[in-house]
Amino acid sequence: MTGERSVNVFFDEIMLGHNPEVDLPFMPSRVEKRVRTVLEQLESKWSYPEHPGRLIAVRDYLEQNPVPGVTFTSGPCATHEQLGRVHTSSYLDHIFSMAGKRAWLDRDTTAVSPASVTAATAAAGNAIAAVESVVNGDAQSAFALVRPPGHHAEPVRARGFCLLNNVAVAAAHAQAKLGCERILIVDWDAHHGNGTQDIFWADPDVLFFDTHCAAPFYPGSGHLDEVGAGLGEGFTINVPLPETAGDLAFEKAFREILVPAAEYFQPDLVLVSAGFDPHRNDMALNLTYDGFKVITGIVQQIADQHCDGKLVLVLEGGYNLTSLARGVHAVLEVLAGGEIPQLTEAGIREVSEAIAFHQAAFIEE
Numbered sequence: 001m002t003g004e005r006s007v008n009v010f011f012d013e014i015m016l017g018h019n020p021e022v023d024l025p026f027m028p029s030r031v032e033k034r035v036r037t038v039l040e041q042l043e044s045k046w047s048y049p050e051h052p053g054r055l056i057a058v059r060d061y062l063e064q065n066p067v068p069g070v071t072f073t074s075g076p077c078a079t080h081e082q083l084g085r086v087h088t089s090s091y092l093d094h095i096f097s098m099a100g101k102r103a104w105l106d107r108d109t110t111a112v113s114p115a116s117v118t119a120a121t122a123a124a125g126n127a128i129a130a131v132e133s134v135v136n137g138d139a140q141s142a143f144a145l146v147r148p149p150g151h152h153a154e155p156v157r158a159r160g161f162c163l164l165n166n167v168a169v170a171a172a173h174a175q176a177k178l179g180c181e182r183i184l185i186v187d188w189d190a191h192h193g194n195g196t197q198d199i200f201w202a203d204p205d206v207l208f209f210d211t212h213c214a215a216p217f218y219p220g221s222g223h224l225d226e227v228g229a230g231l232g233e234g235f236t237i238n239v240p241l242p243e244t245a246g247d248l249a250f251e252k253a254f255r256e257i258l259v260p261a262a263e264y265f266q267p268d269l270v271l272v273s274a275g276f277d278p279h280r281n282d283m284a285l286n287l288t289y290d291g292f293k294v295i296t297g298i299v300q301q302i303a304d305q306h307c308d309g310k311l312v313l314v315l316e317g318g319y320n321l322t323s324l325a326r327g328v329h330a331v332l333e334v335l336a337g338g339e340i341p342q343l344t345e346a347g348i349r350e351v352s353e354a355i356a357f358h359q360a361a362f363i364e365e
């Protein structure tokens with residue numbers, strides 16, 4: 001029943017301060033020139049898709065439709081030391097030097113506004129706090145409702161609206177300070193988590209499992225044969241999917257690849273890069289709210305079986321505000337102990353009802 005399990009949701013309004021409004025003047029640079037040229041060629045006006053309204057939509061929806069068992073809280077900003085476990089010091093110096101400025105960081109249209117650095121450190125800090133709350137037993141699971149997102153951010157490069165790799169920073173903190181040895185990171189965002197893959201590429205203590213819309217969809221990585229290297233070979237698992245893949249494909253990938261991999265790996269903490277852009281009304285792929293519930297149920301079962309239920313979700317993408325807010329709500333219901341639906345292909349249940357309804361008309365008495 002929903003409410004049987006405790007869930008901490010980490011949120012802080014500081015993260016609403018990241019707001020690169022493209023109409024305002026940005027710092028002149030080579031990247032700036034390139035991005036402006038691309039934007040000028042677009043037929044319609046472009047606005048920064050990863051905007052504060054995303055978190056506001058989720059917060060408002062959860063306030064209007066509270067999930068029993070869910071408590072809102074917040075954590076401190078991440079420190080230089082915590083971020084330095086996954087990003088180089090020169091990259092961090094560069095990012096911190098951007099405080100108070102408007103600038104393009106990457107020609108893939110990743111940018112900062114004056115309050116972005118604080119927002120980004122708050123996002124990473126709240127992901128860390130979410131992990132601490134679960135490892136310390138304050139809640140059975142946690143959801144870090146954060147932005148800017150993180151999974152495209154590489155050790156030395158901001159990409160895909162991501163400045164700091166929140167889930168990787170949280171995983172590294174769990175290993176360095178909380179006694180976790182083996183961490184499973186599941187990334188179900190529609191885009192491949194290239195940054196997370198890069199950070200743990202040669203690390204046998206982090207198992208990275210990623211379902212995503214296949215290349216050439218952004219960022220173009222995440223091929224089947226990208227499996228890690230060195231000691232980490234075999235500890236990166238990519239499942240590239242066609243754009244039309246939906247609930248049943250996701251369920252099959254999670255049950256038949258992730259579950260046995262987790263069984264082999266024996267994680268002592270499960271983290272999820274939870275993007276809501278694979279929802280059928282968003283960018284790519286075809287998940288429904290029931291699909292999100294089922295894959296949440298599977299990772300919850302993995303956490304229950306291997307690590308006393310220690311499960312932390314960190315928000316990544318999701319740009320359709322309705323499916324983002326409702327998707328987070330659906331996932332929280334499962335985390336809080338709610339029922340997990342049976343999946344069928346869309347419409348099968350209705351057709352069965354229609355068969356029963358019409359059948360009698362064609363039978364001679």
Ligand SMILES: [Zn+2]
Nearest residue numbers: 189190191317
């Ligand atoms: Zn995404």
